Amino acid sequence: MPDEFSMIRNWMQHRRTSHPRTVVDVGDDAAAIAPTPGRHQLITCDTMVETIHFLPRTMSPWDIGWKCMAANVSDIAAMGGEPAFALVSIGAPREGYGSEGALDELVLGLMTCAEQWGVHVIGGDTVRSPKHLTITVSLLGEVEAGRALTRSNARPGDVVFVTGSLGDAAAGLHYLLHTSPEARTASYARLVKRHQQPVPQVAAGRRMAASGLRVACDDVSDGLAQEAWEIAEASEVCIVLEAERMPYSDEVLAYAEELGADPADWALFGGEDFQLLGTTDPAAFERLSRDMVKEGLSLIPIGRVESGPAEVVWLKQGKREKMRQRGYNHFADG
Numbered sequence: 001m002p003d004e005f006s007m008i009r010n011w012m013q014h015r016r017t018s019h020p021r022t023v024v025d026v027g028d029d030a031a032a033i034a035p036t037p038g039r040h041q042l043i044t045c046d047t048m049v050e051t052i053h054f055l056p057r058t059m060s061p062w063d064i065g066w067k068c069m070a071a072n073v074s075d076i077a078a079m080g081g082e083p084a085f086a087l088v089s090i091g092a093p094r095e096g097y098g099s100e101g102a103l104d105e106l107v108l109g110l111m112t113c114a115e116q117w118g119v120h121v122i123g124g125d126t127v128r129s130p131k132h133l134t135i136t137v138s139l140l141g142e143v144e145a146g147r148a149l150t151r152s153n154a155r156p157g158d159v160v161f162v163t164g165s166l167g168d169a170a171a172g173l174h175y176l177l178h179t180s181p182e183a184r185t186a187s188y189a190r191l192v193k194r195h196q197q198p199v200p201q202v203a204a205g206r207r208m209a210a211s212g213l214r215v216a217c218d219d220v221s222d223g224l225a226q227e228a229w230e231i232a233e234a235s236e237v238c239i240v241l242e243a244e245r246m247p248y249s250d251e252v253l254a255y256a257e258e259l260g261a262d263p264a265d266w267a268l269f270g271g272e273d274f275q276l277l278g279t280t281d282p283a284a285f286e287r288l289s290r291d292m293v294k295e296g297l298s299l300i301p302i303g304r305v306e307s308g309p310a311e312v313v314w315l316k317q318g319k320r321e322k323m324r325q326r327g328y329n330h331f332a333d334g
Contacts, residue, residue, distance in 0.1 A: 019084065019120035031122035033085055033140075040148060042141040044075035050097060050132035058176045061102040063196040065109030068135050071221065073117045074200035074274040076141035078219035080149040080209025083202065086114060086121045087138040091129035098133055106135070117202055147209040149217035149278070151234035158216070158279035160239055160303035163204045165249040166224055167263050168194035170270020175255065190251050198274040204297050205276060211291065213284040223271040228312045229325045231279065238308040239279070241268075241323075243316035245302045268314075268323070279305050 024032035035041065048054065048068045059067070069086065076083045088110065092098035097106070114121055119139065172195030175188050184192075201219070208215045216235060218227040224241070232239045248256075248263050256263040267273075278299075280288065289299045303315070312323040 019122075021084070022120060022122060026121075026123050031085070031087075033122070036142055038145055039142040040145050042076050042079050042081040042143055042148070043138070044072055044141075045136065045138040046071045046075070047134060047136040049134045056096070057181075058173060059196055060109075061097055061106040062109035062112075064097070064133070064135065065106040065111070066113040066197050068137050069110045069113040069119065069139075070198050070200050070274065072137045072139035073113070073119065073202060074198070074219045074221065076139060077200045077202040077205035078149065078217050078276055079141070079143055080147055080205045080215075080217065081141035081143035082206060083117050083119045083139055083141040085140040086119050086124075088121055088124035089136040089138075090124070090126050091134040092126065093129045093131055093133060096133070098129065110135075110137075117200065143209055147212065149205065149208055149215050151216055151218055151231045153214050153216035154231050154235035154237050154239070154279040154305050155214070155281065156237060156305055156307040157281060158305035159282055159285040159301050160228075160241065160277070160279050160305060161285065161299045161301050162220070162224075162247065162278075163201045163276045163297065163299060164273075165247045165252065166220065166273050166275065167252045167266030167270060168249055169198060169272040169274075170195075170223075170266035171252050171255050171263070172196070173270070173272075174266070188251055188255055190249070191255065195272065198272060200274055201276045201297075203295060204292065204299075207291055207295065207297065208276075208278065208288060211284075211288060213280055213288065215278050215280045215284070215288075217276055217278040220273045220275045220277055221271055223267075223269045224273075224277065225268040225312060225323050226271070226325060227277045229323075231277070232310045232312055235279075235305075236310050238306040238311050238313060239303060240306055240313045240315050240320075241303040243314060245300075247300045247302070 021034045023034055073083045168191050172191035216231050218230055220227050228239045252263050292299050314321045314323050
């Protein structure tokens with residue numbers, strides 16, 4: 001296997017674009033970038049760990065690279081920002097995901113995702129891991145000063161909305177874990193792809209930020225219920241989610257029917273759909289919806305914001321039920 005430095009040189013060849021604001025690129029002790037006047041910097045970080053976030057039977061190395069970059073891009077999208085620069089750190093074992101071919105494939109997936117959303121990889125680190133693969137991406141983005149979409153912007157009377165269907169990624173993971181490779185069919189290929197190669201909603205986030213309207217926003221990474229709780233607590237409001245308005249894809253409905261499952265469980269608690277969850281007042285919602293349609297995007301109303309204690313309520317067939325904070329939590333008991 002080549003040494004660390006030759007591997008990095010080879011990986012950097014996957015970059016197909018340069019960034020005009022890069023002052024010092026890969027090759028020095030640190031990169032240097034020029035800030036854009038009138039914009040605020042956004043910074044996020046996400047880590048994926050073998051056995052916790054992926055297994056050989058659920059994710060190829062290419063998928064892992066794509067997904068780790070996509071998860072970070074989604075965080076920038078939730079702030080209404082534009083992703084720009086990334087640092088990548090990889091801890092690799094000697095075998096399995098850490099083999100030379102697997103690492104090359106992982107980096108190719110990561111770089112492919114980065115290129116699609118205009119991200120320039122400007123550095124990082126590689127280390128040997130004793131057993132499992134870990135990958136961390138730190139991403140820098142920008143948003144116009146004063147235009148960041150935050151969780152604390154929700155107000156009573158707002159419409160609660162999402163940018164697309166929910167539960168696809170969790171259903172795809174369930175399918176991968178409970179169906180042998182030889183038994184898988186094309187019927188649920190979309191669900192599998194939504195789990196392995198999620199699509200961050202950058203265009204929708206940018207449109208919301210550009211509107212100048214008051215919007216609270218979060219990305220659906222840990223499940224709709226958890227993200228709704230985060231907005232409710234940050235804004236000190238009650239968020240009501242209406243069961244009958246949940247947007248499910250035909251594939252999720254078909255798979256749920258096949259299993260006798262409730263698709264709401266995947267949507268509320270599964271996570272990794274990376275749609276945007278937001279709130280804004282009804283007039284702004286109508287305006288944003290019209291603007292989104294013109295760009296081939298959508299906003300789907302799924303509830304409302306009420307005054308009261310910070311909580312999330314599930315409204316189904318007229319019955320209100322307070323939801324527990326139950327999304328994926330790495331350090332929760334059990």
